[in-house]
Amino acid sequence: MSKILYIDASHPNETRVVLKKDNHIEDYEYESVNNTLIKNNIYLGKVSRVEPSLQAAFVDFGRERHGFLSFNDIQSDYYQLPQSDLEKIKEEEEKVREELSKESENNENQILEGNEEIKINDPVEKPEDENKETKLTEKKFPSKRYKIQEVIKPNQVILVQVLKDERGFKGAALSTFISIAGKYIVLMPNTAKGGGISRKIFNPGDRKKIRKILNEIEIPKEMGIIVRTAGSNKTKNEIEGDLKNLITVWNSIKDTALNSIAPSLIHQESDIIKRSIRDMYDDETLSILIEGNEGYQKAKNYMKLMMPKQLKKIKKFREKTPLFFKENIEKKLFEIFKSEVKLSSGGYLVINPTEALVSIDINSGKSIKQKNVESTALDTNLEAAEEIARQIKIRDLSGLIIIDFIDMLSFNNRKQVERRLKERCRNDRARIQIGRISNFGLLEMSRQRLRESNIKWTIKLTNETLALKVIKLIEIK
CATH class of the missing domain: 3.30.420.60 (eRF1 domain 2)
Structure with missing residues (x-):
């Protein structure tokens, strides 16, 4: 290994x-x-336009296209409101944070005590009842809701971080909630959240060990940290050292911002x-x-x-x-641009990105070593699940991905393939949600876009065949 x-x-x-x-x-x-990517870069920007119909603002941060700043991504410190109203909002936000942290801590303790009713939230698992979850989160918003045009004004100077890179004709997505990544932790210098733990560390024992370390570390009141997956087995000294480095970086960002004129680049990832x-x-x-x-x-x-x-x-x-x-x-990198991927057993994958989704088809090909059809299907699907997890990562395939597995009659075999795919997707940095294999042998999954893929795809309908042809255009500049 x-x-x-x-x-x-x-x-x-x-x-x-x-x-x-x-x-x-x-x-x-x-x-x-x-x-060059601008994701995670920090800029001093100026609000160029407030759009009430979108409940968002457009920010000039020094690029050709203005960035898109959603109202939900604007910190309450930037609201142009009387001081008494701002204090009230802060109090309500603090209450919500405390409730959420207590809830997660109680759940972890109950799981360790052996309470089977409390389920562990697997970050890769697609939640079954999504409506129920949204209802619970809706209750936790502050009592009075403002509209963007009431609290944000044009020409207002604002410190923003890029959440999503510019893509096609879309401008960059921005946020005022700054986060600076270190080796073991992520520092959120303007979010008073205390200590949090990555959702990818979902083992209750590991989470309890990390929470103990976080309680011993002195985190500044106005800041918050999240322990990354890489920090799950690290000591208190290593995490504390990483925190000190990141606080030094944040102090230099503040000094640069105070001496800069908007729009300008403050910190480069x-x-x-x-x-x-x-x-x-x-x-x-x-x-x-x-x-x-x-x-x-x-x-x-x-x-x-x-x-x-x-x-x-x-x-x-x-x-x-x-x-x-x-x-x-x-040689292996050149294979990224091929739609067909060969498996060592003799089977192969066919990967076809389209406008709406990415389709992946699995074929058994020359894989006929097993004693019956079901065993051949299981072995090929298990091998394909490992290869798919690898391919979506190195090709940076994102959005909705539909996988057409070879039909299996056994329910246990389907569960085995699902489990293998989830295990292999755990070490992917992108957020992933994986569904179940349906009766048709299809599995739905979604993957977060980390960067624009190095393969450009266009779909054309030709006059000769009236069939869709996917043409790969590799960007060479």
């Missing part, structure tokens, strides 16, 4: 990062001069090398192999600052043959 992180920083215009595990590509990130070490590197990673002097120095300096004990794992690639060719990564 050895992992190796490969970084190709030898080209001045492009940097590529690949995480390889047992000869399979587990994760892939790239960044080019023409395609780490570049691809730092980001990949922060998000992809873990204790299972044997080494980080880097091609390119500048990239090697950057990685070394970042590791020295964040994890000095792990510095020896960073190695420079010095051979004449390019790193990705020597490790056979280039």
Whole structure:
């Protein structure tokens, strides 16, 4: 189960990062001069227009297209209201936060005591009764609801963070609730939330251990933190050290914002090398192999600052043959642009992104080793579930995904395939919800968009065949 992180920083215009595990590509990130991400960047912006019909504001934050700021993403500190009204809103928000934290803590304690009525919320599982959940959350809003045109005015200066990158003709989605990611925790400097735990850590024992550490750590009153999945097995000192680093970053952001004129960039999210070490590197990673002097120095300096004990794992690639060719990564990356993916058993997947959804079809192909049809279907589906989890991650497929599994008669076999897919999707950074396999053999799942995919898809209806043809356009600038 050895992992190796490969970084190709030898080209001045492009940097590529690949995480390889047992000869399979587990994760892939790239960044080019023409395609730099602005997600998580912090800007000082100016409200250019308030749109009552959308209950949102458009913010000029220094880009060609103005950003979209929903009313729900505006912190109450920015409301232009009398001080007494603002204090009342703050009190109500504080009450709601306390109720939610007590509720989650009680649930965890009851599960540990063996109360079977309280269920663990699996983050990958699609909730069955969604209406019930929304009713519960509706009650928890403050008593008086304002409209955006009453509290936000044009030309108001506002500190915003990019939630979603610009895509097509859409502008970036913004939020005033700032969050700064570290290796083990995420700091929310303007949300007085105390200590929270990632939903992906859903084991009650782990959550109780982390909560104990959070109660011992001194978190500033006006701030909140969330422990990331990478911090689930870390000590108090490691989490506290990460918190101190992030508070230093926030203080420098505040100083820059106070001395800047809107619109301007205040804080840039780490570049691809730092980001990949922060998000992809873990204790299972044997080494980080880097091609390119500048990239090697950057990685070394970042590791020295964040994890000095792990510095020896960073190695420079010095051979004449390019790193990705020597490790056979280039060939595997080229397969991302193919719609057909071969499985080792002889079966294959056909991946077709369309305008509305991504369809994945599983075919048994030459897979005929098993004694009967049901066993062949189960084995091919289990192998396909592992490969699908890998493919949606490295291709960054998002939105609604429909998987057409080979028909299985046994209910237990269907559950086994569902379980395998959920297990493999757990270490995906994107938010994922997975449904059940229906009577037709179809499984619905949804995946959060992290970045714009490196494959451009257009659908054309041709006059000759009157059939839909999916044409892949690879962006080369």
